[in-house]
Amino acid sequence: MISTLNSFKISAENVRKLRFLVYGPVGAGKSSIINTIKSIFEGHQYINCLTASDLIGGSFTTKVMKSHQVILGKHLYNIGNVPFTFYDVMGLENGQSEGVHTNDIINALKGQILKDYRFKPLDPIDEANRYYIPNPTLNDQIHCLVSVIPADKISMMDDEVMNKMKEIRAAASKLGEFTLISLMYNIKIMVCSNRLGVALNCVFPVKNYSEETKANEKLNCLMLEAFTQIVYSANDFVKKNSNQLKKE
Numbered sequence: 001m002i003s004t005l006n007s008f009k010i011s012a013e014n015v016r017k018l019r020f021l022v023y024g025p026v027g028a029g030k031s032s033i034i035n036t037i038k039s040i041f042e043g044h045q046y047i048n049c050l051t052a053s054d055l056i057g058g059s060f061t062t063k064v065m066k067s068h069q070v071i072l073g074k075h076l077y078n079i080g081n082v083p084f085t086f087y088d089v090m091g092l093e094n095g096q097s098e099g100v101h102t103n104d105i106i107n108a109l110k111g112q113i114l115k116d117y118r119f120k121p122l123d124p125i126d127e128a129n130r131y132y133i134p135n136p137t138l139n140d141q142i143h144c145l146v147s148v149i150p151a152d153k154i155s156m157m158d159d160e161v162m163n164k165m166k167e168i169r170a171a172a173s174k175l176g177e178f179t180l181i182s183l184m185y186n187i188k189i190m191v192c193s194n195r196l197g198v199a200l201n202c203v204f205p206v207k208n209y210s211e212e213t214k215a216n217e218k219l220n221c222l223m224l225e226a227f228t229q230i231v232y233s234a235n236d237f238v239k240k241n242s243n244q245l246k247k248e
Helices: 002-006 030-042 102-109 159-174 189-196 217-247
Strands: 018-023 066-071 083-088 144-150 178-184 203-206
Touching: 002 217, 018 030, 018 102, 018 217, 030 083, 030 144, 030 217, 102 159, 144 159, 144 189, 144 217, 159 178, 159 189, 178 217, 189 203, 203 217
Parallel strands: 018 083, 018 144, 144 178, 178 203
Antiparallel strands: 066 083
């Protein structure tokens, strides 16, 4: 899988990098997933993203839509140089006064939000905001939506949070974007599939680096399998939309 990703070429000439949006409930492990993927390709533990929401309560990714680049070819793997960018947002919470607003995530999917935009749970972005992009290009859009769910909590997750996730996933489907579910820790694929209404083959059980201090091949393989599917799904999206633009 490492070799496949290192030699990967984006199928749309006008797309500079593949863009993935990671979202889910507070404490799901969104930032940790990004850390784990970067750790695999950097060849050492990567802990730049802050990931303490389970300890302090609330969303640790609090204010901005942050980008994290994974550039293959650095350090251990020096074949090719294809950039993949993950965008990390605030977690979803109950009610309207906490957590990211669903409209902000949907606008981000459409490519209408600049990075470093500060989220306001009660005041989603509008056309008057300087971070709003009125006419986004394919390079501005999100190419694959990645839902992150803690498997040990999915049976107890509040219906309101699940409904928000369904709303966002439905918006992604209308845009033609593929939604991949990364299921954290325990394997509860059927429960996740039923609660979110997604196909079983779109759910990938993964584990993040947390207490590990050395590379774990089994952990890496699970994450790389999910990441490879994210990359190919995003590439299918940009290829399809790039061809459509050429016809127009």
